[in-house]
Amino acid sequence: MQELGYSDSQAHALAQAAQREDHGPLLRHLLLRGLWSDVVDExxxxxxWLERWRDLGESGFPFINSPALQRLLDAGVDVHDLTDVVRSAQVLTIYNVAQLIDDPCRDLGYDVEDAPDLQLAYLADAGAPQRPGSLHDALEELDPAGRHGQPRSLELRRFGALPAALQEEIRGLLAQKAWSQTAVLWQRAVGGELAHCLAAMQSLARQL
Incomplete structure (x- = not known):
């Protein structure tokens, strides 16, 4: 599990559950990991993801609208704005999928008379069905970006594009609440009015 990217504590907890023949936590993690793996990178x-989608489209893979993607890029759409919109749509989709797995009858409506009470489960070694636990409740915690599914802000996106050394310098100054120094560094790297840079740094500090 550690080789797959799980932390020591996560791997230990999953291993302990498996030893108790409780495979629900592992199944839940694998399902959530699989859902997040299909969300575009930043x-x-x-x-x-842009090249991957192009390659899939050229190979005849269905569902990928490569011509529309290219038209957007040719029209001058910022690739990172496009990424943020696509990612938001995908996160909403996997959240809805997780809810549907948790409650397959949810789309029938809660006021439907005599709606069946169906739930997905796995069979334990003894043959008794067991539920893996709520997926949609745990989905946000496994966001690879560490933002619990929230969209990326503009300042966070710009911060991620800075050289690693400058990122560390800004992190250090923000930890010290050296707002003015950080704002000057940000202005040199990104541009903009100093007052806007100051506000951006105070906002960034809350996100890091």
């Missing part, structure tokens, strides 16, 4: 300076 790599700087160029998101990798």
């Amino acid at each position: 790599s700087q300076p160029q998101p990798q």
